[in-house]
Amino acid sequence: MDIDELSTDILSSKRRALARAITLVESGRADHRADAIALLQALKDADHGRQALRVGLSGTPGVGKSTFIEAFGLMLTAQGLKVAVLAVDPSSARSGGSILGDKTRMEQLSRDPNAFIRPSPSQSHLGGVARRTREAIELCEAADFDVILIETVGVGQSETVVAELSDLFVLLLAPAGGDELQGVKRGIMEMADIILINKADGDLKATASRTCADYAGALRLLRKRPQDPEGFPKALTVSAAQETGLDTAWDEMTTLAEWRREAGHWDARRRAQARYWFEAEVREALLSTLRREPVKGAMERLAGQVEAGDLTAAAAADDLLTTYLQRGPGGT
């Protein structure tokens, strides 16, 4: 593979090169991985200085996330911005389908020349999905996209992953009775920079306003974070179906991003994220040694002895690490 050519094409914003590169970082093959590492480093060495606004977007099924992304994305492309949509969905491997489906749920946006939609990679574990998404973000940024939407369904740890991948974290919610406010876990609330109550239209308009006020109140009760200017985090109502409130939401996002940039929080966050993902990558790579021979076979034999009750887990683990993984005995 010609890494230099691929790198140049990505920097020239060629879509097919971008798509090929994302396929490369998603591959599990060792030679592909070596190429992917070289490509990412080549793009970094090119020192392109491009930074997209990375917007993490979480919302449970039923809140109208696809409709929101379609309407929001089209509004941005109409302003001349280039928009990429990526997904973090660890369940896509299991269900056989991706969160973004076959793009049919964002029909117009997927045909927009200024938009690039990429479904979640088919990885069975969140760590794999996270790495591929993180690298796809770097590729989209090098290809000069202005806004990268990283979406997830709110399941398990995936919101945390998305928050660690983004400059801003947006929580998309549906109008609901006051009781359901508690349905959003406190930890997720604390990650949110902007909460959008969708479906603020028709019969639900009043409920949406009330829900918005409830969340605004809840946000005020949270501890003040250094990365927030006055008034943030913030709750707003939008209607993706009627395309109302989207411009205000975008204004708030850019205002917050701009403030963070000037206050130094933007760079600090990106640096912290870079460290976080490096450490995650090291851990994941280290653990992958357990899936390769001869360690894998030895581990299986020892597991059999542990199951049979002949060895304790502690002694077996110690044996494996001392014999196969060049570690001194007894350490913790």
Next chain:
Amino acid sequence: MDIDELSTDILSSKRRALARAITLVESGRADHRADAIALLQALKDADHGRQALRVGLSGTPGVGKSTFIEAFGLMLTAQGLKVAVLAVDPSSARSGGSILGDKTRMEQLSRDPNAFIRPSPSQSHLGGVARRTREAIELCEAADFDVILIETVGVGQSETVVAELSDLFVLLLAPAGGDELQGVKRGIMEMADIILINKADGDLKATASRTCADYAGALRLLRKRPQDPEGFPKALTVSAAQETGLDTAWDEMTTLAEWRREAGHWDARRRAQARYWFEAEVREALLSTLRREPVKGAMERLAGQVEAGDLTAAAAADDLLTTYLQRGPGGT
């Protein structure tokens, strides 16, 4: 340390030896760890054949867990059974206090010669707490305890850990309106073998019965599991304060345990758990190499370069693993 003597004393059910041994498995010192591994293996080699009924018990604060354990434990010791109480509480290190406090919350039980109460170890991460608890269970079993209650507050992943440590998983809940039924996560419900609605006394008695019926209905909607006989998982009401329903709860536990023993599920579960914990131990030990020099220092230097934007996370991780951790380049 005389491992043989300690091992003999534990097998002779000497409490002080048991307490010392648990302190040993909780230690982070490398020499203590080597002794702990030797002790656990010596007990296994003694082939004592003792198996306690390990009961996992989860309940959020306010459900009356301490009162329940006190009353339930005293009922068991009155029957001549020896009862150990262990706790899995990853937050104990942070809050400075243990879930079991200074045993004052189980005053009578803690003075009972047939009971042994051990607070959660002060470990900052759940993996550490899990390992120590698992090893404490093995020690209590070798010391001839009949019942081991492993309790946790329902936070994050700790229920999963407790379920992986026990033969039966009991969920203790408070009476509540139907709306709050959804407050129990589906994943937790699916782990439960028996749900106990506590506080079925006084003003709350009717609510407790209704809550119990609600959960019984919810349990029937779950997919049938091979490890359950007809009628399980089951929901019951109890009152720890008035000591009612505890005997029925114990009957149901022993009935279920007996059935699983005869059907082969008991052994299968213990074997699967042994494998699970062996694999967890290997992963944890492998990752601990990252906290030791020279790897730790190299990782810190590379993290600095990643933060500064000079290196991609992928290239830096590859460098670290290839140079310091004897791994071939490019693998995943």
